[in-house]
Amino acid sequence: MHRTRGSGIRSRKCLETLSPGGFGAYHGIVSSVLPGADQFTTPVYGTVFGRRTQVVHRLHQGDRLILVPDPPGTIPQWVWVHAPGGDPVGHLSPDVSSWLAPAMLDGGCYAAQVTAVHGDEVASWKRLTVTVRRVRMVRSA
Numbered sequence: 001m002h003r004t005r006g007s008g009i010r011s012r013k014c015l016e017t018l019s020p021g022g023f024g025a026y027h028g029i030v031s032s033v034l035p036g037a038d039q040f041t042t043p044v045y046g047t048v049f050g051r052r053t054q055v056v057h058r059l060h061q062g063d064r065l066i067l068v069p070d071p072p073g074t075i076p077q078w079v080w081v082h083a084p085g086g087d088p089v090g091h092l093s094p095d096v097s098s099w100l101a102p103a104m105l106d107g108g109c110y111a112a113q114v115t116a117v118h119g120d121e122v123a124s125w126k127r128l129t130v131t132v133r134r135v136r137m138v139r140s141a
Helices: 012-018 052-058 094-105
Strands: 039-045 064-069 079-082 088-092 108-117 128-137
Touching (some): 088 094, 088 128
Antiparallel strands (some): 039 088, 064 079, 064 108, 108 128
16 A cells, blocks of 8 residues: 555555556655646755755745756655755655656756745745746657
8 A cells, every 4th residue: 555645545556557657657656746747836855954954044035946866776766956056955855756856867857946935933844845847858869
């Protein structure tokens, strides 16, 4: 059994039916964002480790961010979020990373921009929200 978005739990067989390419296509994770979406808004995770909190405090709505997928074969495979200049901010959620990282490694180009920044009184995984937009999709040979 696997938990899916919402309150339900679905069986592996059901996920195979619902997921294009079968259950393994998204590494057993059902995304809260439709895989392949041209644009979506999502929180950034891991913003409290190391000096990332200081980096988040420097960000403002509208700032452009850099998205970097983990290399092929990395498990779990994250999409990392970096501030201009390269400082790490955090990573996208496991469900989004499960389809976005392979898409990026396959030649997809995505841009991110700060949608909202909240203070330390807000739960860490809600402090930074970004809008991710597909710039282009280029298939590797």
